Amino acid sequence: MAVQADAQSPEATETFGPNLPEPFNFENVAALAEERAASVYTQPVSKLVGSFADLDYDKYRGIRFRKDRDPLGGSKQFSVDLLSPGTIFYEPVQINLVRDGISEHIPFDPSMLEFDPSQFPDGADLETVGDMGWSGFRMRTFLNRPGVMDEFLVFQGASYFRAVARGTLYGLSARGLAIKTGSPDGEEFPLFTDFWIVEPQPGDEGVRIYAILDSKSVAAAYQFDVTPGAVTMVRTRMALFPRVDLRETGLAPLTSMFWFSPASRRAVDDYRPACHDSDGLQMHTGAGQNLWRGLMSPRNLQISSFVDSNPKGFGLVQRAREFETFQDAEALYHLRPSAWIEPEGDWGDGEVRLIEIPVENEFNDNIVSYWLPKDVIPGGQRTEFRYRLSFSALPPSDLPLAKVRQVRSGRSINVETTRSYIIDFDLGMFRDQLPQFQVSASEGRIVHAYLKALPEQHVLRLAFEFEPGRAELAELRAALTDNEGLALSETWMSRWAA
Template sequence: MMRRTFLTGVSSLALMQPDMLRAAMPRFIETTAFGPDTVRQMARTLAQSDYAPRAEVPAEWRDLTYDEYRKIWFDTRNAIWADTDLPFEMDLFHPGLYFPRAVEVDVVRAGQANRLAFDFDLFDKTDDAPDLPVDETMGYSGLRLRHQFPGEANHREFAVFQGASYFRAIGSGQSYGLSARGLALRTGDAQGEEFPDFIQFWVQEPSPGSPDIVVHALMDSPSATGAFRFRLTPGLACEMQVDCTLYPRVDLDHVGIAPLTSMFLYDQTNRPRFPDFRPAIHDSDGLLIWNGAGEMLWRPLANPVALQISSFVDDNPRGFGLMQRARKLSDFADLEAHYHERPSLWIEPDGDWGQGVVRLVEIPSDQEIYDNIVAYWRPRDPLPAGQEHRFAYRMTWSDEANTAAPPRRSVARVLNTHMGLNFKRDAWLVAIDFDDHPALGNLSETQGGLHGVTIHIGSRAPTTDGVLQRNPETGGVRLAFQFDPAENAAVELRAQLFVAGEAVSEVWLYRWTRA
């Protein structure tokens, strides 16, 4: 999936009381009743008929070049709820180029859903922008939400919904990075993946002083329909409470719940493959899982030479997410992309999700413009057609080191993984940096090694005993060991630290593959 970098430069729109409409404000083309079950009922009804693709926008819009698309942008002075005392504003994106099918956008107020007409006057453009046909029923390609943070005069963006069922968010002070999706279907399967679409949005008008805003979305695809409700609370971390109700048209034997999509090109584990001046390029550097047994698993991401799929079997997971733990500018040496400011995204299931796997899909990539990492929860049993299936979860978009992290087991986090040949060039050396932990603070140290820690290293390949040392750069400890893959094409590795029989670190997992 090509990365949606053009989402950062666009549009905005203004909605006021009906008797105060401005000329630049989009018209309402219809008003209907709206209640808590409206979208679920629409999804349920839609699933009872065969899938029918939505009409495409006119060819002149679809045939826009990338440069032509960027010559038209939303004028944020026209944002919905602009010139009001509400803490939120909403912008709209025009269709075309990568978005050949538009979505309908409604604003909900006092139990009424008001459909917004497409209004080209809401947009600004360059003098050489192409002339395009306009139909007020055409719709938009998505929306952007902005919030007035405490102490600031202007509204600052924090969330975008655009393209298929993709959306993304940031905490204050962060830059956009990984994305989420409403649903993943058959990701990594030989017969190809199916991408469901959000086809209509309803945005509830917030109350003055409200800390959050609610967005509803109707999803449709050949295999399923769905109703989604997002309660978004912006801040240092952006919190989303998600309620998802699915109505399969067919039995869904490979479904991805709470799917996350990111980019990992290289870091210290595979740096030699990329002749780039930057030491690392990635939006996320690891998959974190808090499984039903209470273990914290950390799996560094990889950019393999062939498609790689990993499944972490679980029963009622407590949480999982794609994290960005490299947080210094020097980790990337990139003054433009600001990879060190990209958010981590943590998923906390609400209720019992039963048995299944957290699935990680790693796709070979040679450019940073492509998303090549997918992670999601796959239920063990198929979701039968003709039934309702509900999932609820909380999403936290944040810098986990500098914001109040969601509840997780208190163990030393894996900060970084270094890997390369040893000095003799006859085996591979692994160095794992853990952050500090109270149980590691009072350990004795002789001849450069820490004592009183039990080191568990697991692999089918021969490994050396681990050496544990303090790392003055991180304030934590570093575990180093060697392994010999011999003729194996892949080697699974596992490491963890224990003190007095208690786990004091995350479980480090890695799949080494021969490049």
């Protein structure tokens, strides 16, 4: 919920006992962020020297955090690795540990690192190294196997962070804020500059992390309550202190990669049938609609807006969960997680915005989604938002609607300028009787549409052809319905561009 908050909250008045100082909490971080916002922004940059200068990818990977220097060494449930600066990570990050309510700074110390002798045969040059700051941190817990601590969360680089759930591998990323993404004026990349990791207590199933984000336009305080598991939940609270009115600022942003799939395979010569971290944007609107917008790698940058009021949820999803979909034994794209955003409270009017950027390989993220409020977030005052961000194989679903299983598209065998589309829905409740369907295009014409059950494949196939005519751009939609037009499936959407 977006609210104008007082400087103190009930949380800030808690104490551990008589005559003891107040424990470090969210309001401490908010006060620091508000102080930052009152000053002119200066981007922090470290001068990398000694063995941290001019590192290539392999050398950087040869620097590892020493397990015996774990700040959470007393925890039986969690461990943390502090990450070295180097390569593209040159902004200093200050990391603190909150123990018994007291914040303790952890200065950068190269003696806490190990240097792979195969990458540093002459040893590491640490004599000229000062406090360059860390570049981030990663956390581990018992996630997949008894007795083995697996990595489940990492904060590193600008305001990016990633998490995994049980049985998944790192894929898409979340971000603190998205400012002017896709703007012709250029994007503004805010930074997480400070973190406070709260030492978990015995029996804790999750960990609390505070952070400060800073940029030219805004300073902000964050609280992340992270609970790893079959669904890794990141419950998020943020207090924004804008230096200016925020107009093109996306909340709860997600960033992913989509190169090609059977639905969008433009000029790709690759042995794999598909290559992506996410294959669609799923939305549960405030009006109760369930939407699925398939992703694409366009010829030109594309921006799509889905107007809504008080959205129930949205996220970037990897529905393709079978190895056969990708045939990639190294990247294992079928194990990449989905990320789902559930706003807490009233987010008001706005839009889910999707940005798709042209890409020619799988090494750069090119998909961004976020919530863009309709109203300006005013400068000079505090505004709060809260939401739940879950990482899991698939997002939760509470409605008995048929979902899009797979989409294929290609040039029609009959007319070169016509496009064929094949949409497979879950067969589910339609085994005995076929439903009705609706297919539409904002421009051009839909022809030869039909519906067919494929029981052995457990899908209901909707096929049609799209004749664009003179159109340069068209929005396509399709859904299964009953005889009265009531939706029996989520609504599939796609954009066609010349």
